[in-house]
Amino acid sequence: MNVTFTEEELAFRREVRTFFETEFPQDILQKQNRAIPLTRDDMVRWHKVAYERGWGAPNWPKEYGGTGWSPVQKYIFADEQARANAPGYLSFGVSMVGPIIYTFGNEEQKQRFLPDILKLDTWWCQGYSEPGAGSDLASLKMRADRHGDHYLVNGTKTWTTLGQYADWIFCLARTNSDVARRQEGISFILIDMNQPGVSVTPIILLDGEHEVNEVHFEDVKVPLENLVGEEGKGWTYGKVLLQHERTGIAGVAVSKFQLSRLRALSERSIRGAAPLTGNSTFMRKIAAAEVELKALEYTELRTLASVASGKAPGPESSILKIAGTELRQQIDALYLEASGYYALPYVREQYSVDFADDERVGEGLDTNSSMVYFNDRKVSIFGGSNEIQKNIIAKHVLGL
Ligand SMILES: Cc1cc2nc3c(=O)[nH]c(=O)nc-3n(C[C@H](O)[C@H](O)[C@H](O)COP(=O)(O)OP(=O)(O)OC[C@H]3O[C@@H](n4cnc5c(N)ncnc54)[C@H](O)[C@@H]3O)c2cc1C
Incomplete structure (x- = not known):
């Protein structure tokens, strides 16, 4: 393995460093230095600064508006971002659901969702865990039952990070219970949070902050077009996402x-x-x-x-x-x-x-x-x- 950076990579590091030194909002830096939690507005404002620079999605390919950076460039960017004490991007859109949509979603979903993720005009959260389904995620019980042109969604997601700010949630939900293996019959579904039947209740963590939530769904109507990829293949898509998530963690x-x-x-x-x-x-x-x-x-x-x-x-x-x-x-x-x-x-x-x-x-x-x-x-x-x-x-x- 060669860990010597090339001249181009070193020049890239200088460019990124200058960007953080000159463009990263100072009031947000002050908060970061004091470990004061950032507001939704802080996160959005900072993301838009990066977006204007063309860096709204460091991990996406160029064709979807990403940077098209090599893994080494992404590494350098993350290194400089931490060095500047700038917050990481909101991962739920850019790192999680975005790549799932451009990899497994259809053309219409790409056009509908990706531009807003890139600009952080839509705030996403992750609906995997449930009370009783954390480590053993395949035991999840949230149901999405087909009724004509829509699913009827019922169940509860928990530990939903920053769900109190979210416009949309991506969920693993059971669309079929009559399966040989529990991992089958799970689908990857996108749900608009601003509609009747969706409610969010806070969970306060050890540090006293409101960072996570429970999200309840009661007879929530979700159009069939919000299914990503094939019905029943959600487990496969969800696993791909988790491997990337862990590397970042x-x-x-x-x-x-x-x-x-x-x-x-x-x-x-x-x-x-x-x-x-x-x-x-x-x-x-x-x-x-x-x-x-x-x-x-x-x-x-x-x-x-x-x-x-x-x-x-x-x-x-x-x-x-x-x-x-x-x-x-x-x-x-x-x-x-x-x-x-x-x-x-x-x-x-x-x-x-x-x-x-x-x-x-x-x-x-x-x-x-x-x-x-x-x-x-x-x-x-x-x-x-x-x-x-x-x-x-x-x-x-x-x-x-
Ligand atoms: C701050 C925070 C934010 C989170 N954000 C999100 C989010 O945004 N979206 C989301 O979907 N989820 C989120 N999660 C949920 C997270 O993924 C789960 O908490 C995690 O998967 C563990 O599940 P659990 O809490 O149900 O614990 P359990 O699965 O009940 O586990 C309890 C303990 O038992 C151990 N254990 C369980 N099974 C085994 C086994 N087979 N072998 C050995 N040890 C075992 C576990 O390691 C753990 O120590 C978040 C969690 C936290 C704490």
């Missing part, structure tokens, strides 16, 4: 940024206290995380090299997911340790009041570290829990 670029910030922080003297560099036990932990991260980065680059040669990400996406998310939680814990008692208070308003004028805000040494720590408990669960990824590795890599 590894979050190597974000961990790199966080770790470099932590190292910079450890070298500073804060309010006269000795810098953490004098604490060899703590510094050993940072060094161990850096070594882990380097190994993970090379594994990701190897996966990229294989994707560049035309292969789809296989079970290695599970390895990346486990290693990447464990490392991210390890780094979060180091931030907590570095923050000491500043990490303790958990009062929402304090994030912007108590430490607002303190030079440490934005450097990680403040109460944000506890918020990030609690929020990131999710990363080893969503996209398929890490235990499930171990089962996949056991079966498909080790052949057990």
